[in-house]
Amino acid sequence: MTAMTAMTDYLQAVFDMLGPGEERYADPAAWLRLEEELGRTLPADYKQIVDAYAPVQINGHLTLSHPNSDWWNLGEEIRSISEVWADSKWESCITGADDDPRVFCQLPQLSFGTTEGLIPIAATDQGAAVFVAPWVHEFPYGVVVQGSEGDWVGHPMTFAEWLYRYLIGEEMAGWDSKAFYPGPVWLEYPPAGPGQPTHEAYGPDRGM
Template sequence: MTDYLQAVFDMLGPAESRYADPAAWLRLEQELGRELPTDYKAFVDAYAPVQLNGHLYLSSHPACAWRELGEEIRSTSKVWAESRWESHDLEPDEDPRVICNRPQITFGTPDGLIPLASTDQGAAIFLAPEVHGFPDGVVVRGEEGEWAGHPMTFAEWLYRYLIGEEMTGWDSATSYPGPIRLEYLPTGPGEHTREVYGPELGM
């Protein structure tokens, strides 16, 4: 059985773990009223705030005052709660209520969608209470307004994204030759984005 988190770490190279802090995660989870997946927390501790291959943002960490994950979750959830996403004409397989087996969708709540990541092309990646019966699966709202459920862990979703599968909406599969580019985002005044590359991919 594939250890997807380790596979992602192998693709990205040594972790910097700039903000790893179990107490910060505990505070955030108490605020959210639910635990976040262990693999997601391990990845964020290892690399965030970061942008991968120029598109995928995991731009916050609960222990980073300048890019605080709790504040990002609150503000993003508020935007989605006030949006009119339900007004789109959605087929059942594209309706997050069907995907998550919930009569209504909420954002940032213990039984709702928790924003985890985003892309510069407009896709939003959420943790869902369940996806087609799979607990703590991933739901993505693509840039065209379509929703897709991925009944898998965050680490598997991220691995499949990084190897070029269609994980952020219709026609989103993108294969990048060479090692993965990591852009470590500024986390304080006077800092600049720092670019590094993972090891050569054996794929």
């Protein structure tokens, strides 16, 4: 199976699991502006998922933001979160080459929000941070996670595959991070502006 086929399969599997997206903020120009600022493109499957659903909180834990929304704006979050990470002691929990993002991302030094570094693309309310990196274990545009315990993990896969595995309850957001909820996936959409309500939706029955 080719990498492209695998990506397409997992992307469709995510769409099947989450149901029809609302595409409230989909706009190619917003992505172009953000990518120009970052000096790099973001993975196509990630952008398709974000365009379909974000800003959204999935199953009460995982948050996705959008570059074209005022609330939960992806560009603003990338900038602010990257500044926090740049000033953090991110290396404090590294024990060796296996859990060192500089090693599995093939980077001489780690940076955040930069052309060659880690871009924060999602987060959980349990304390995990999700990034995309140019290379993860020699896989292009792979996913890097620092879990709530400070542990670093590199996932050599597309974001769509990572999200699919996360939603079926695999340990994808750091040590002891399994969070499987049987039944339809719960989607919580934040207000589009002041005075507007939060609203909820559910994906189709998953047979789980």
